[in-house]
Amino acid sequence: MGSRKRGTQHRREAQGFRKMVLKRSPRTTESDDLRGDPALSHQSAPAAQDGPTSVVDAGGLESITRCPQQLPQMMAAAADGLGSIAIDTTQLNMSVTDPTAWATAMNNLGMVPVGLPGQQLVSDSICVPGFDPGLNMMTGITPINPMIPGLGLVPPPPPTEVAVVKEIIHCKSCTLFPQNPNLPPPSTRERPPGCKTVFVGGLPENATEEIIQEVFEQCGDITAIRKSKKNFCHIRFAEEFMVDKAIYLSGYRMRLGSSTDKKDSGRLHVDFAQARDDFYEWECKQRMRAREERHRRKLEEDRLRPPSPPAIMHYSEHEAALLADKLKDDSKFSEAITVLLSWIERGEVNRRSANQFYSMVQSANSHVRRLMNEKATHEQEMEEAKENFKNALTGILTQFEQIVAVFNASTRQKAWDHFSKAQRKNIDIWRKHSEELRNAQSEQLMGIRREEEMEMSDDENCDSPTKKMRVDESALAAQAYALKEENDSLRWQLDAYRNEVELLKQEKEQLFRTEETVTKDQQLQ
Numbered sequence: 001m002g003s004r005k006r007g008t009q010h011r012r013e014a015q016g017f018r019k020m021v022l023k024r025s026p027r028t029t030e031s032d033d034l035r036g037d038p039a040l041s042h043q044s045a046p047a048a049q050d051g052p053t054s055v056v057d058a059g060g061l062e063s064i065t066r067c068p069q070q071l072p073q074m075m076a077a078a079a080d081g082l083g084s085i086a087i088d089t090t091q092l093n094m095s096v097t098d099p100t101a102w103a104t105a106m107n108n109l110g111m112v113p114v115g116l117p118g119q120q121l122v123s124d125s126i127c128v129p130g131f132d133p134g135l136n137m138m139t140g141i142t143p144i145n146p147m148i149p150g151l152g153l154v155p156p157p158p159p160t161e162v163a164v165v166k167e168i169i170h171c172k173s174c175t176l177f178p179q180n181p182n183l184p185p186p187s188t189r190e191r192p193p194g195c196k197t198v199f200v201g202g203l204p205e206n207a208t209e210e211i212i213q214e215v216f217e218q219c220g221d222i223t224a225i226r227k228s229k230k231n232f233c234h235i236r237f238a239e240e241f242m243v244d245k246a247i248y249l250s251g252y253r254m255r256l257g258s259s260t261d262k263k264d265s266g267r268l269h270v271d272f273a274q275a276r277d278d279f280y281e282w283e284c285k286q287r288m289r290a291r292e293e294r295h296r297r298k299l300e301e302d303r304l305r306p307p308s309p310p311a312i313m314h315y316s317e318h319e320a321a322l323l324a325d326k327l328k329d330d331s332k333f334s335e336a337i338t339v340l341l342s343w344i345e346r347g348e349v350n351r352r353s354a355n356q357f358y359s360m361v362q363s364a365n366s367h368v369r370r371l372m373n374e375k376a377t378h379e380q381e382m383e384e385a386k387e388n389f390k391n392a393l394t395g396i397l398t399q400f401e402q403i404v405a406v407f408n409a410s411t412r413q414k415a416w417d418h419f420s421k422a423q424r425k426n427i428d429i430w431r432k433h434s435e436e437l438r439n440a441q442s443e444q445l446m447g448i449r450r451e452e453e454m455e456m457s458d459d460e461n462c463d464s465p466t467k468k469m470r471v472d473e474s475a476l477a478a479q480a481y482a483l484k485e486e487n488d489s490l491r492w493q494l495d496a497y498r499n500e501v502e503l504l505k506q507e508k509e510q511l512f513r514t515e516e517t518v519t520k521d522q523q524l525q
Contacts, residue, residue: 179267
């Protein structure tokens with residue numbers, strides 16, 4: 001009798017739990033239908049009420065509270081009822097007798113877990129964290145960032161090392177079947193430079209050149225096909241990248257039509273081939289690129305090379321006369337002195353041209369006085385500029401003194417009390433800055449004055465008798481040097497005149513000798 005009463009009680013508890021599931025099932029299915037949209041799922045979540053009476057009836061709750069040890073049997077009965085209504089128990093991945101799993105599933109669906117009063121059935125770490133029944137939504141979940149790759153706006157990153165899946169290739173006269181993807185890929189030799197030719201082996205015996213053309217023209221333009229009688233051929237393409245497409249067909253099984261004969265099928269083996277024509281074209285391209293690189297480098301060097309000096313004409317009497325006129329012109333002196341120097345270094349000076357070269361050297365010497373005058377002029381201009389700078393610096397320093405005096409007057413109590421705190425701060429900052437600039441300018445001016453005093457002391461030392469004697473000695477030495485140069489120039493002129501006289505004497509002797517020879521010949525005749 002006791003066992004019957006317990007069975008009846010279990011059935012009543014299962015019926016009460018089944019009623020609860022029937023009441024909640026429409027809302028649950030609605031929330032499941034709208035689960036794709038988070039906003040709609042939040043709106044359609046059922047509102048939870050305080051207390052356990054919103055989930056089960058009074059009889060079921062009292063039975064649970066009286067017999068907490070019978071909760072697993074109640075869950076099992078409820079699972080049987082749910083399986084008969086809407087759930088296929090064969091598709092469940094959790095134990096139907098595990099109360100922890102059922103409580104987690106109920107919490108995920110928005111249903112309050114059933115447990116003892118004042119005791120939680122499962123911990124919050126097992127259930128969905130932060131479910132708030134008053135807000136009809138899940139809380140405590142970190143929002144999804146739309147910039148995460150794979151979610152929202154940013155596309156997912158491309159997969160790395162994705163295996164290439166080969167497919168069946170249908171042609172008009174044949175069909176290509178890919179090899180088993182579990183087998184290793186076909187091996188190839190090292191690619192020769194400039195390779196445009198491939199070796200194709202394993203062709204069917206009945207394969208013709210037209211069929212080969214039909215299969216491999218999908219890879220690119222074919223320039224030549226050399227077919228052998230031993231089921232292989234060589235195919236030459238127009239470009240190098242077409243060879244890579246042809247290598248892709250290596251490992252395919254080729255079948256002609258729908259025939260199953262061995263002569264109509266074969267496994268293709270495509271590999272790089274070393275052809276003399278390809279290597280010759282590659283060498284030609286390399287040589288052309290090398291020529292272009294050399295030409296580019298030459299143009300770059302020519303562009304960066306400094307301009308060469310102008311060509312210097314050869315010596316002649318006419319050019320010497322023109323050069324003498326250029327040496328006298330101040331604007332063309334630098335160009336003419338370069339030509340004169342090159343002529344002297346070449347060895348153009350001889351007895352006949354010595355006078356012309358001397359006159360040109362003398363013209364070059366006449367520019368020394370002009371250059372010294374220009375130097376004195378520039379020094380005078382520099383002194384004037386220093387004086388102007390000194391006067392301007394003195395005026396600037398005076399104005400700085402006036403500005404600092406204004407700031408000092410503003411800081412006195414008569415005017416200082418009428419300024420605000422911010423105004424006082426600004427005036428204090430401006431005063432300090434002005435004083436720093438005033439001090440820097442005054443130090444610069446004092447440095448200029450010290451330099452002038454040192455120069456004046458040097459001049460005073462020069463006025464001493466020893467300095468005067470040194471100055472007199474230097475003046476005498478300069479005068480003696482000038483006289484020596486003048487003596488040398490006169491000696492050179494005398495030598496030039498002597499050379500001219502000797503040349504005239506030689507010419508006269510030659511004329512006299514020619515006359516004597518002529519008279520002797522006449523007498524002999």
